[in-house]
Amino acid sequence: MRRFISHKTINLISQTTTSSISSSSPSPNSPSLSPNSPLTSLLRFFSTLHPSSPDSMASDYSATPITMDNINPKVLKCEYAVRGEIVSIAQTLQQNLKDNPGSHPFDEILYCNIGNPQSLAQQPITFFREVLALCDHPSILDKSETQGLFSADAIERAFQILEQIPGRATGAYSHSQGIKGLRDTIASGMKARDGFPADPNDLFLTDGASPAVHMMMQLLIRSENDGILCPIPQYPLYSASIALHGGTLVPYYLDEQTGWGLEISELEHQLKTAKSKGIDVRALVVINPGNPTGQVLGEANQREIVEFCKKEGLVLLADEVYQENVYVPDKKFHSFKKISRSMGYGETDISLVSFQSVSKGFYGECGKRGGYMEVTGFSPEVREQIYKLASVNLCSNISGQILASLIMSPPKHGFIQVGDESYESFSAEKEAILSSLARRAKTLEDALNSLEGVTCNRAEGAMYLFPCINLPDKAIKAAEEAKTAPDAFYAKHLLNATGIVVVPGSGFRQVPGTWHFRCTILPQEEKIPAIVSRLTEFHKKFMDEFRG
Amino acid sequence: MRRFISHKTINLISQTTTSSISSSSPSPNSPSLSPNSPLTSLLRFFSTLHPSSPDSMASDYSATPITMDNINPKVLKCEYAVRGEIVSIAQTLQQNLKDNPGSHPFDEILYCNIGNPQSLAQQPITFFREVLALCDHPSILDKSETQGLFSADAIERAFQILEQIPGRATGAYSHSQGIKGLRDTIASGMKARDGFPADPNDLFLTDGASPAVHMMMQLLIRSENDGILCPIPQYPLYSASIALHGGTLVPYYLDEQTGWGLEISELEHQLKTAKSKGIDVRALVVINPGNPTGQVLGEANQREIVEFCKKEGLVLLADEVYQENVYVPDKKFHSFKKISRSMGYGETDISLVSFQSVSKGFYGECGKRGGYMEVTGFSPEVREQIYKLASVNLCSNISGQILASLIMSPPKHGFIQVGDESYESFSAEKEAILSSLARRAKTLEDALNSLEGVTCNRAEGAMYLFPCINLPDKAIKAAEEAKTAPDAFYAKHLLNATGIVVVPGSGFRQVPGTWHFRCTILPQEEKIPAIVSRLTEFHKKFMDEFRG
Known part of the structure; x- marks a missing residue:
């Protein structure tokens, strides 16, 4: 033994x-x-x-x-990279600070690496949480104390949702695409958003958007000869998923000079190059608003993209999870479904998958893992295969499904009849979050642009800034000697000096020879001034040290 | 246009x-x-x-x-198959019944195809739902009305859990393995169960057990030359996952004659056969208690299995999601971790992954999609790769994580000090469900064994019976003419005559030439007599028609 x-x-x-x-x-x-x-x-x-x-x-x-x-x-x-090595170092530093306060020139780690709003003290939307709690424990719905604790419309909404769930069983596996009544609600919300109908049978509810992306990659990728066009810089879920499914990422570069513009000529060039290497390009990923780049596509540009996919026979995979995060008055979110339908393309004309999530927007409910994809333009036979993939995992979590329905049907204003009781407080919470995010984005953008050798496009949308850092030769040489990418070298120094965690641009890929980092706009607004001054001070010292 | x-x-x-x-x-x-x-x-x-x-x-x-x-x-x-074609037919019949009552010789569809207790009116455990609701809407925790609506220990537990979540943020992405404090709780529960320590760093919390199974298959399978030993009959998640990851399912047959016994000689035989075909067999899947077969492995048998994996260098993938579902006094669940540790095998001696889920047991919280795997006996380098796979999807849903902690740390009896307020009601709910399941299993087992040509092993555990039907030649011929498997032919006739939905044995695979079906023991107890009489009447007619 x-x-x-x-x-x-x-x-x-x-x-x-x-x-x-x-x-x-x-x-x-x-x-x-x-x-x-x-x-x-x-x-x-x-x-x-x-x-x-x-x-x-x-x-x-x-x-x-x-x-x-x-x-x-x-x-x-x-x-x-979003959860990669630099985050590990930050966690070690955080433990150091806890075990040995004063051991570093800062007293807290500021996680600007990930779009995780509630981890940085953003509060959940009250109405949404009321409904979730009531659906989790429906037996209190009829109790008198409940009236004192929950808003009337949250109670009513919970009753409505329970009616939509067969047997009111929030603890049962649902239909593999999600509860039909909740899909009806989401489809109505999409119709109200787009002005074009959405079919609840086209919706697949998933545990956040990530599993939906994996499902499509699994469907499309047969071998390394299958390619997926992805923006560079890109959200690394795409490169990770393509790698896991054994395909080839075909890069197309966003044009930093024109505010991360998406040029059709670049798509055509990269498609041609890939084809010449024997790659069968199957789909185009577009992230709008952009991650990590924060741009919001213009309507005319979106039409060109749809036309390109139509002409080249590509599936359009539209990552639209930041659709509620637009901060500038001259830009507006338009779904690719709306754009393609308004161009006259119907169900059988173009293959389009749109991803949405409860993790972003003003709600930021990352931990709830709710999301969905709308799948249009696939034959019934192929769609059944997608259904089969969904059914192997049975269904997504019901709280996430409920939340997905809530974000697409929030409390309503009473224009003619009496509005929902929660409408005022809901709108105030939403407005406070979005306007604060817009202010934070602008403050950080301005601060970054004031730094020597740094240029930063507007965060028109999403939750990130992606500044370009023109590093001195001496810093690049030092990075080479340390066998690291120059932007990782910079990010590491920034972390050690200030406790600010950003993700080096190399984690998202970038034009070779350029260096960036991604920084979220999510720290609490009152902390932004300190971040700006810490960053400014650090940058000056860094440049002084390496200017040569 | x-x-x-x-x-x-x-x-x-x-x-x-x-x-x-x-x-x-x-x-x-x-x-x-x-x-x-x-x-x-x-x-x-x-x-x-x-x-x-x-x-x-x-x-x-x-x-x-x-x-x-x-x-x-x-x-x-x-x-x-569990969500396959026969379920589609049942759904069509259900719609028929709704649109046109009286159109079939039954007035409801009885779904005995899937282990989904709450869809068949099993009520959730009150304490668990109280805690979940409070964690979803923590701002009511301090309100006086809350005391009237929730038990004191649920309130206390919610406070404890919130303290374990960084920033009390139930809406934030957690650590990719799950919230550390919740993993601590689960590890304590496992230690109490097994008498051997569990390390919270070995736990990966997932959206139900299915994603955990996929993660391991993804790690282990490189090509179709990689094989995974799976029991036949098996739960089709395994065949589906192996197919999706491009590997080879290496079958080993359970011995129906000895109550679905797992014979080491059969494992050895199949391993040898697979090796002779050039298959690199990497892991052994064991489902205990068995699905669809319902057997509970004996301790001595488990030791042999551990020894076999050790000797042959196989990863032991232990599906232990039915660990709370044991209905016979002569059998007891032992985790493979406990067995291997009690044999003296430590962390570096044997590679063992155990899967657990909140969907089964007496709680049956399928819709919450909570689960976890305990990963032991993998080098730190390999484990980091598993961590990376988990991190690509960020984390599992927090409500599912909380529930996973609750099932491993339910309200406690007060032996010395005062017990938890909910202990009595919790125990009563648990006991009522488990004892009723045991009675249902026995009634259905007896009924099946009383049918001509049907033999049914005990449902010692899990939620299923898997009877063998010795079909008359005439029925087999008729099935052949209808181009269907004989057991699917039988199941289809059963559905059309009675509204009872079972899954044909072919969906789980079986010894060639034998025919079975899987029937859950989950319909409400008051419906069991009607099911028995409908089934008995149908079977007699079927046999009369096809006896020849």
């Missing part, structure tokens, strides 16, 4: 640092990450900073069958 | 029938579904029953790029 070997606690996160590098070794034809890519260098750099802990080194796993050499190489190839 | 073609409403579900067949055409070397498999025949049979609706046939999708010929063939290969 062997002796029981007690399991050493392993700090998984701090070790994420080491693995992806020594072992990542992507295959030579890897389209997503070459051994010399900035990301690989970045990872290599961090690996030198965080050696494995002695504890884990002491454990000998040689008797276990699964090693880095025999796992699925597609998993190795996949990267996700 | 093209004219807008209004989108014809398509009944997705009733059409699932047609697609998978004409186009499924699995490749000749498909390990999971051959063109002549019973499942394929079954699908083909149903396709003749449900022609496409005229509406959808009228739509011409020839201008859209995605066709059945150019989607990922792995998607075509994947099948999931």
Whole structure:
């Protein structure tokens, strides 16, 4: 009988640092990450900073069958910078601060790396949470105390929703596409938004938008010869999902000079290049409003994009999760469904998938994992295959489904009849969040543009700024010596000096030779001035040090 | 400008029938579904029953790029019978009954096809729902009315949970493995269950157990040369996931004669056969308690299984989602973790993944999509890759995470100090559900065994019976003529005569030449006598008709 070997606690996160590098070794034809890519260098750099802990080194796993050499190489190839190495370092610093206050020149870590509003103290929308709580515990709906605790329209809405759920069973698996009554509500909301009908049978409710993206990639990608056109810079879910499903990311570059413009000539050029390499390009990903770039597409541009997809026989995968996040008066969100229908393209003319999420907008309910995709322009036979994929996982979580219906049918103003009781407070909460986000975006944009060598496009929408940093040669050389990408080198210095966490542009890809970082606009408004001054002070020192 | 073609409403579900067949055409070397498999025949049979609706046939999708010929063939290969064709027929019948009452010889459809307790009127556990509602809307926690509506320990528990969530933000993305404090709670519950410690860093919280299974398949399967040993009959999530990830299902047959016994000699035989075909077998799936077979493994048998995995270098994937569902006094659930640790195997000796879910047990919270896996015996480097896979989807839903913690730490009895206020009512709810399930299982088992040509093993655990039907030659011939599997032929007749929905054994696979169906024990107890008499009457008529 062997002796029981007690399991050493392993700090998984701090070790994420080491693995992806020594072992990542992507295959030579890897389209997503070459051994010399900035990301690989970045990872290599961090690996030198965080050696494995002695504890884990002491454990000998040689008797276990699964090693880095025999796992699925597609998993190795996949990267996700938003939760990558720099965040691990930040978490270590945060622990340091907790264990040893005063050990760093700042007293808190400011997470500007991820669009996670409620983690930075944004409060949930009251009406939405009231309805969710009542649906979770319907037996209090008839109690008198409930009237004192919940708004009347939240109680009414909970009753309505329960009526839409077969057997009022919020604890049952639903239809694999989501509860039909909730899909009806969402479809009505989409019709009100677009002026064109939406069919509830076209909606697939999912645990956030990510599983919907995976489902489409799974459907479309057969081999590495299948390509997906993705914007660069891009949200790394796309590169990760394409890598996991074994396809090829075909990049198209957004034009930073024209406010991250999406040029059709660039799409045509990249499509032609990919085709010449034998790649069968199957779909075009468009993120509008943009992530990480924050631009909002103009209507004319959207029409060109639809026309391009129609002409080239591409599925249009429209990431529209930031549709409520538009901060400038000269821009407006238009769904690609509305654009294509207004061009006269109907169901059988164009294949269009639109992704939406409860995680963004003014609600920012990331933890609820609600979302959906609207699938149009696929034959019934192909759609049944999508349905089958959905059914293998049974259904998405019901609270997320309810929330998805709520964001598309919030409390209503009473124009003719009496409005919903919560309308005023709901509107006030919504307005306060969105106007504050707009102010924060502008303040940070201005601050970034005032820095030496930094240019930053407007955050017209979404939750991010993506400034370009023109780094001095000396900094680039120092980064090279540290075997890291220059923007990762900058981000690391920024973190160590200020506690501000941003994601290096290399995590999103960028025009080679340019350097960026992504910074969310989400820290509480009262913290923005301190962030600006910390950032400004750091940047000046950094430039002074490396100006040469 | 093209004219807008209004989108014809398509009944997705009733059409699932047609697609998978004409186009499924699995490749000749498909390990999971051959063109002549019973499942394929079954699908083909149903396709003749449900022609496409005229509406959808009228739509011409020839201008859209995605066709059945150019989607990922792995998607075509994947099948999931639990939500397959027979359920579509049942839904059509249900609509018929609604539109035209009295049109069938029964007045309701009895869904015995899926383990979805709350869809069949099982009520949620009050304490769990109280805590979930309070965590969804924490601002009522301090209100006086709340004391009247919620139990004191639910309020206290909600406060505790909120303290465990950074910033009390139930709407924020959590750590990709799940909220650390909740993982601590689950780990404590596992330790109390097993008598061996569990490390919260080994836990990955997921939206139900299905995504966890997919994650492991994604990690382990590199190509069709990688094999996963699965029990036959099996829960079709496994065959579906293996097909989607492009691997090979290596079957091992459970021995129906010994109560679905798991024989090591059979494992050895199948492993050897697979190896001789060049298959690299990577893992062994064990479902305990069994689905669809309902057996509970004995401790000695579990030790043999652990020893087999250790000897052969296989990852043990232990589906333990029915761990609370054991109905017979002579059997007891033991986790494979407990078994392997009690054998002296520690963290670095054996690779073991255990899956758990909030969907089963006495709670049956399928719609909440909570679950987790405990990952032990993987090197830190490999585990970081699993963490990366989890991080691409950010995190699982927080309500599901909270519920996962609650099922592993329910209200406590006060042995020495005062117990939790909800303990008595919680225990009564739990006991009522489990004892009723045990009675239902026994009644149905006895009824099935009393039928001519039917033998049914005990439902020692889980939620299913899986009787063997010895069909008369005439019925088998009639099924052949109808181009369907004999058990699907039987299930279809049963549905049309009684409204009872079961899943043909072919959906789970079975020893060739034997025929079964899976029937849940979940209909409300007061409906069981009617089910028994309907089933008995139907079976007699069926046998009279086909006895020859």
